[in-house]
Structures are given as C-alpha cells and as structure tokens.
Amino acid sequence: MEDKELTQILTDNEISELVALVSSIMEAMRSKLELTLNAKRRKSTILEIGWSNPNLQNEQDPSTAAPSNPKVEELEVEVDKKLQEARPHAIKSFSEWQEATLHRILEAIHKHTGGNRVASNHVEIVDSAPNTTEQDALKHWYPSFDTRLASMLDTHTASLTLHSLLLLAISLEIYDPRSRTLLLYVCSSLRVPVSVLLRQESGTARFLLASVDSKQQQQATLAPTSQMSADSYVQQRADATQTSRRWKVGLATVGGAVLIGITGGLAAPLVAAGLGTLLGGIGLGGTVAAGYLGAMAASAPLVGGLFGAYGGKMSGEMMKRYADEVEDFAFLPLHPKLESKLRVTVCISGWLTQDDQVKSPWMTFNDSANVYALRWEMKALLELGSAIETLVRQYAIGYIKSEIIKRTVLASLWSALWPLGLLKFARIVDNPFNVAKNRSEKTGLILADAIIHRAQGKRPISLIGFSLGARVIYSCLLSLAERKAFGLVETVVLMGAPVPSATETWALMRAVVSGRLVNAYASEDWVLGFLYRTSAIQLGVAGLQPIEGVEGVENFDVGDVIDGHLSYAYSTQAIVTRILDADLAQNITLTV
Structure with missing residues (x-):
C-alpha cells in the first residue's frame, strides 16, 4: 500500500x-455502441427454416397450428422505431x-x-x-x-x-x-x-x-x-401516480435485511x-x-x-403489492449480513415448484457483490412450475423428444407438427404459462422503475434470470431503453428465455447494457418450444437459438448442461460459471 x-x-x-x-x-x-444501434434487421432462424423447406407448410395440420399473428410486422416496425429514437440519447449519454x-x-x-x-x-x-x-x-x-x-x-x-x-x-x-x-x-x-x-x-x-x-x-x-429496501421512492411513486393507478406497497423492513x-x-x-x-x-x-x-x-x-442508503432501498418485507398488477414484488438478500459492495446483482427465477426456489438456484454466488433474488408473482410461478412438472412426468418424454428432435424444436414450432399426445396436455400448461408470461412483462416494468429510481444506489447492477425470469429482464431492458435510461445496467444473462430473437429487439436491449449481454440457449429445449408455440414465433425464440446480427450479444449453447427446461433451476451454477468465469464465477475469491 x-x-x-x-x-x-x-x-x-x-x-x-x-x-x-x-x-x-x-x-x-x-x-x-454505434454498431449496436445500427443493427440491420435479419430473418429469424424459424423463418429461414420455413422458407427453405416448403414441405413443412404442406404438412401443417390447420387444427393444431399456432395461430398466425398479423401484428408481427407491426411489432417489428414499432421496435425499429424505438431503436431509432433511442440512438441519439444513447450516444449523448x-x-x-x-x-x-x-x-x-x-x-x-x-x-x-x-x-x-x-x-x-x-x-x-x-x-x-x-x-x-x-x-x-x-x-x-x-x-x-x-x-x-x-x-x-x-x-x-x-x-x-x-x-x-x-x-x-x-x-x-x-x-x-x-x-x-x-x-x-x-x-x-x-x-x-x-x-x-x-x-x-x-x-x-x-x-x-x-x-x-x-x-x-x-x-x-x-x-x-x-437498511436497503425500497421504501421512500416507492412512497414517492405511490403519491405521484395515484391518478393513473393505485399503488399498493408495504413499507415495513425485512428482518435481517442487508445493512449498508x-x-x-x-x-x-x-x-x-x-x-x-x-x-x-x-x-x-x-x-x-x-x-x-x-x-x-x-x-x-x-x-x-452511492450505496442506496436513501430512498433507493432494495428489500422490504411488506412490498407484496408494488402495484395493482404485480404481487409479491420484493428483493430478497441472499447474504443478509454481508456488508455493502460496489456492485449489485439481481437474480430472477422463472417458475417455481416450491417456495425456496426463489433463492435456492442462486445461493452458490459469493460475495463480491450484494446479491438479491427477486420475489415476484409467487402464486402464478408455483402454478406454472406444477404444470410443467406434470407435463414432463406424465407424458412419454423419451418418445416426445425423439419425435420432435427428428425435425428439431424450431422446425416443430414453424410447422406446428407437435405429437398429438403432447397437444392433449396443452390445456394444463397453456393458461398458467400465459398468465405468468403476462405478469412477467409487468414485473419487468416495475423492475425498470426501481432501477431508474436507484433502488440499487448509484452502483452497477447486473441481472440474471432463467425462463420467465429472463422475460422479466427482457421487459425491464426494453422499458429502460424506451425511457432513455442508459448507464445503469452492467451485465445481463438470459437463460432459456421465452423472448423474441429479433435483431432490433436485442439491439435495443444491448444499448442499455454497458457490459456483457448473454443469451444462453438450448436448441432441443422442447418444453420451451411447446410453451412458446402460441406466441409470436415469427420473431424467433431466444432460448432456442443464437442471436444474430447484433454487436456485443454473446451466445452460449448450454444444451450439454441442461436436460430440458426444468434443468435450468438446478444448473445455474454450472451455466453462470461457464459464462461469467472471468468475473462472477465461484472459483475466484471475492466474486459474485
């Protein structure tokens, strides 16, 4: 010294x-940054599959096909417009x-x-x-x-x-x-x-x-x-938005919350x-x-x-209703007794089979950052987790995988030729997934609001999530871009993300991420493909394919790590270690 x-x-x-x-x-x-903001539109891999193999469309069964989405082109134009609007603000920032x-x-x-x-x-x-x-x-x-x-x-x-x-x-x-x-x-x-x-x-x-x-x-x-919780800025937001919507926020502090x-x-x-x-x-x-x-x-x-001691407090016991639309929104510290660090990481699970899975997938992170698990929409996530488990356990999975993989999950998505036996389970999973998917988008908007109002203090924040947790982050990043909020997020990792793979969308997300933006995907994740089949598949599926044409977006094929969509919750350590080994992995002292 x-x-x-x-x-x-x-x-x-x-x-x-x-x-x-x-x-x-x-x-x-x-x-x-300029290359990112000038990203050119590319066809989705799914579209390329469909156009290169017209026989797939001839085989399509109209009764089981995913409904066409006439708004896809409109969505692409809208995202492209937002990218154009964001460009000068990103450069200025x-x-x-x-x-x-x-x-x-x-x-x-x-x-x-x-x-x-x-x-x-x-x-x-x-x-x-x-x-x-x-x-x-x-x-x-x-x-x-x-x-x-x-x-x-x-x-x-x-x-x-x-x-x-x-x-x-x-x-x-x-x-x-x-x-x-x-x-x-x-x-x-x-x-x-x-x-x-x-x-x-x-x-x-x-x-x-x-x-x-x-x-x-x-x-x-x-x-x-x-303590770090989200008290005063939440109260300010509640006061400021009473005319537009009713905010329901509890302001009591979590016992054992992180002291700064x-x-x-x-x-x-x-x-x-x-x-x-x-x-x-x-x-x-x-x-x-x-x-x-x-x-x-x-x-x-x-x-x-800097450390969020005022107004930017991150964890609150009674923050169960941050807003009318989102329940159970709270930041839960993984290491409550850890002193404050110069960085913050928020981890987000995308479905639950038990309550402790809000935190358990992320407990292997260590102590170079203050790490939080985001609790959100517990009821919806538990119902989704139960539905996915039922789907996986009660159907002949080996048969499903062999039938789907014959033509790949992406080809099955395009042609809508799913095994009839699997389609019988659609009623079990479709509603829970669509409900949770809708809630994830609203949760992402709330998360963006929290970040903009410096819940983390004036420190870099990293976001990591799997499945619908990744969609929360997707919604958050798009909201940050739309609100011209640059220079807040450091690193983002999306695993098995049920979100579009469209170039403009990822360029917009990349613009608000200062460090690394990572897409971890598995092309044989048939559960994700089946769950997402009624969404705008013409825009691609990030959790099934690499992102192309966007400067600075990294793609990791984790198909050798996970054995299906349910594996993400139990494979976070292996995936994150592979992706963030130089900065966040467990094997480096004082890393996240």
Whole structure:
C-alpha cells in the first residue's frame, strides 16, 4: 500500500501511455455502441427454416397450428422505431460519461506538472503471477488493447494504476457500469488479474463506509440502522401516480435485511491514514485514496447515495403489492449480513415448484457483490412450475423428444407438427404459462422503475434470470431503453428465455447494457418450444437459438448442461460459471 499519486507512481511517458490507453478503450466502446444501434434487421432462424423447406407448410395440420399473428410486422416496425429514437440519447449519454471520466483522470494527472517518478527496476508484487486461465478468460470477453504500458509497468505498479482509475471513477459520485467496463479492459490490457479489481472494489467500499462511520461518532444524522429496501421512492411513486393507478406497497423492513454499514450519522473529517488499512494492501494508501475520492470520502449524503442508503432501498418485507398488477414484488438478500459492495446483482427465477426456489438456484454466488433474488408473482410461478412438472412426468418424454428432435424444436414450432399426445396436455400448461408470461412483462416494468429510481444506489447492477425470469429482464431492458435510461445496467444473462430473437429487439436491449449481454440457449429445449408455440414465433425464440446480427450479444449453447427446461433451476451454477468465469464465477475469491 503506497501513499503516492499517479504522478509519483508513473513517469511522464507512462502517463502519456495511460491516457492513450484509456482514450482508445473509450473510443472502442463508443464504436461498439454505434454498431449496436445500427443493427440491420435479419430473418429469424424459424423463418429461414420455413422458407427453405416448403414441405413443412404442406404438412401443417390447420387444427393444431399456432395461430398466425398479423401484428408481427407491426411489432417489428414499432421496435425499429424505438431503436431509432433511442440512438441519439444513447450516444449523448455515453458522450457525457466519456467526457466526465476522461476530464477527471486528466485533472488528477495534471494536478502536478511533470511526473516525479523515474523509471527503475523496482518491483514490489502484492499478488502472485496472474492466473493464466483467469487472464485468458478475461481477455476473451474484454480483449486487451495494444499498449507499451503493459511491458513498462510491473505487477504492483499496474495494480496501483488500476486502483487510481477506480477511485477517480467513483469520485464522480457514481460507479457507472461503463466505468467498470473500462476498468475490465484496463485489467486485460495491463495483465492485471480481475481478482485484483474485485479486491480493490471490496476494499474501497469498506473505506467509504468507514469514513462515514468515523464521523457519526461526532454527529448523528441518520436513523440507527439504514437498511436497503425500497421504501421512500416507492412512497414517492405511490403519491405521484395515484391518478393513473393505485399503488399498493408495504413499507415495513425485512428482518435481517442487508445493512449498508452506516449505523447512525454521516461523517466527521476522514482519518485517512487510519482508514487506509481497510483497503487491504491492494492499492493506494488512505491519504491518496481520500484525495482521489474527493467529496465522496467525506460526504455522508454522497456515500449514502452511492450505496442506496436513501430512498433507493432494495428489500422490504411488506412490498407484496408494488402495484395493482404485480404481487409479491420484493428483493430478497441472499447474504443478509454481508456488508455493502460496489456492485449489485439481481437474480430472477422463472417458475417455481416450491417456495425456496426463489433463492435456492442462486445461493452458490459469493460475495463480491450484494446479491438479491427477486420475489415476484409467487402464486402464478408455483402454478406454472406444477404444470410443467406434470407435463414432463406424465407424458412419454423419451418418445416426445425423439419425435420432435427428428425435425428439431424450431422446425416443430414453424410447422406446428407437435405429437398429438403432447397437444392433449396443452390445456394444463397453456393458461398458467400465459398468465405468468403476462405478469412477467409487468414485473419487468416495475423492475425498470426501481432501477431508474436507484433502488440499487448509484452502483452497477447486473441481472440474471432463467425462463420467465429472463422475460422479466427482457421487459425491464426494453422499458429502460424506451425511457432513455442508459448507464445503469452492467451485465445481463438470459437463460432459456421465452423472448423474441429479433435483431432490433436485442439491439435495443444491448444499448442499455454497458457490459456483457448473454443469451444462453438450448436448441432441443422442447418444453420451451411447446410453451412458446402460441406466441409470436415469427420473431424467433431466444432460448432456442443464437442471436444474430447484433454487436456485443454473446451466445452460449448450454444444451450439454441442461436436460430440458426444468434443468435450468438446478444448473445455474454450472451455466453462470461457464459464462461469467472471468468475473462472477465461484472459483475466484471475492466474486459474485
């Protein structure tokens, strides 16, 4: 741990290389965003199957065919229009972040004229050599940029440089997900393990909270225990929307909800040197850290806003009726006693066979982020889970799979040639699925509202869900795009998603995701195909096929991991580890 600023850590040449690296990364991020926003419409795989094999349509049984949807073209035009409307706002939002962040970095660098450090052979390593597997995974998702800085800096100096950039980003009074994406590219380019960034984030969170806590011994300006729940902004929304709809929200706090670590007032002058030990020896010393953080290191309201201590509270026991349309909406902390972190992850199950499946699929995540499970529409999800279980257990599944796979699930969707025995079960699953599907869309709108109103504080939020939980996220992202709410969401993973695979739809979603947007699919998931057969299949099905034509959307075929749609609830650890190994996987200390 060193109390030296960037101008003392780096030579003038190294500082120039750093500025060039950051600028290059930002420009590449902008270019990717522009490519996304200019995505061209592509035919769905389902349409391609139908057009390339006219015999399928000749075989179609009109009595069992999925009803044609005359509104499909209208939906495509509507989404395309929304994409066009979002384009200038997305670029403007990115430009504002880029300008503010680069200005803050240059401000810190030019605080002193000229560097005070001269090149030397001094090497002080706080970590062992980078884990090759970890580094390779990081570079796969965040390709390294060609920079001489990688060979100019030793491991220790590179880590200090990374920590400086982290603190400068947070000094803007927000940890923007685009800033985190920038830092991950820096990690990759300077060969710094992502685990170093995760430890720096954790230490910085402790540092900020302790700086606030040190002041409350002299003044008490907060309630004894500020917890994360969704109380005051929900009340504001209730007051603001009484004329349009009736909001039903309970405002009691969950017992054992996550404490943010602020136990009273906010902040006396920072004892920087003493608090520096909380950084854990993984970066700059306390005095320099406080200097780079600026007002953030001494302002209770700013720290509270970052961690969601005011108004952006995430978990509430009585939030059973967030709105008339959605029941049982609540954020449930997976690790209630965990201190606040610089990131938030929300996990969403898409059907339930028992109550504890709201949280149980996600319990393997660890502690580099505050992780919540979203509880929503319990009754509808339990009914859907029961119906799917009945379908899977009572019918000759082996026969179904063999019959469907002969022509693939996508071909069966297009031709509507489902086994007659399977169609007899339609009445069991269709209504529960359609009810839950409708509720998922409304829940997504509520989730978007919560994110816009900073339920998570001013921290990056990641969203992960399977089945209709993925559709909640789909609805949320489209709502964020429509409301021009950019720079809020970091990473998104959709597994077995019953949502369209249309290019424009995913381009619109990609525009509001600053980090990675991942589609995990299984082409032989016949349950998903059967459930979704009466929807707008002409737009494709993301959970059955890769997304094509959208810059930055990643596709993972998880057919070798799951054995049918029901397997998603029991395979989340395996899937997420495969997809997010460089950042969120269980095998990296201090990751989600």
